[in-house]
Amino acid sequence: MQTIPWSLCVGARIVMDSGKYLNLEEVIERSWPAGPLFRVSYVESGKTKLCTYNFQAFCSGLLRDIEVAEHLAVEIESMTSVLQVELEKKALAERDRKAAEDARPRWSEMLRQAALTERDRKVAETEALAGLTIEERHALFLRKMGRTNHGVQAANSTKVKRVTHCYSCRNQLDSQVDIECSACQWILCTCGACGCGWTPKAFS
Numbered sequence: 001m002q003t004i005p006w007s008l009c010v011g012a013r014i015v016m017d018s019g020k021y022l023n024l025e026e027v028i029e030r031s032w033p034a035g036p037l038f039r040v041s042y043v044e045s046g047k048t049k050l051c052t053y054n055f056q057a058f059c060s061g062l063l064r065d066i067e068v069a070e071h072l073a074v075e076i077e078s079m080t081s082v083l084q085v086e087l088e089k090k091a092l093a094e095r096d097r098k099a100a101e102d103a104r105p106r107w108s109e110m111l112r113q114a115a116l117t118e119r120d121r122k123v124a125e126t127e128a129l130a131g132l133t134i135e136e137r138h139a140l141f142l143r144k145m146g147r148t149n150h151g152v153q154a155a156n157s158t159k160v161k162r163v164t165h166c167y168s169c170r171n172q173l174d175s176q177v178d179i180e181c182s183a184c185q186w187i188l189c190t191c192g193a194c195g196c197g198w199t200p201k202a203f204s
Contacts, residue, residue: 006036014040025050033087137192138181145197150183168193
């Protein structure tokens with residue numbers, strides 16, 4: 001924030017409504033929104049005393065009675081407006097912070113409920129698959145892949161024995177034990193997966 005140095009006000013005479021005179025002795029510059037501090041002196045019962053005002057008190061209670069050059073009075077009025085804007089921004093930021101804190105528990109609960117829903121869905125899906133035959137799981141797998149189901153064929157013990165694992169669920173497979181997909185000739189896993197759904201990405 002660019003402004004004239006407040007130290008230029010030092011030496012100004014302030015006239016109170018009561019007729020008391022205050023002299024501005026020192027300005028302690030501080031960063032915004034706190035603003036500067038103003039140290040003034042005044043005479044009471046024949047003794048000189050010192051008093052310190054913050055920016056808000058100085059500008060709100062003394063502005064009309066401070067005897068300074070006109071451009072300094074305008075500057076004080078301008079800075080009062082700036083301070084008000086800064087205070088409003090601070091209040092809005094605090095309101096947003098509190099709103100975020102209030103919303104955090106609700107978001108946590110929503111995420112927890114979503115996780116429970118997903119878990120329940122997976123449990124239900126697993127239980128549903130458990131009641132299907134391998135042929136039915138294979139048909140469901142192909143339907144999800146958008147492929148035509150050409151059925152399955154029995155394991156052939158006369159072929160060279162192949163032992164591998166399923167790219168989908170990592171279950172162990174044996175060509176002499178497990179049935180095969182009639183379309184791709186791959187060993188059919190108990191999860192229903194066959195070579196019709198294989199991609200390099202799925203294999204990795």
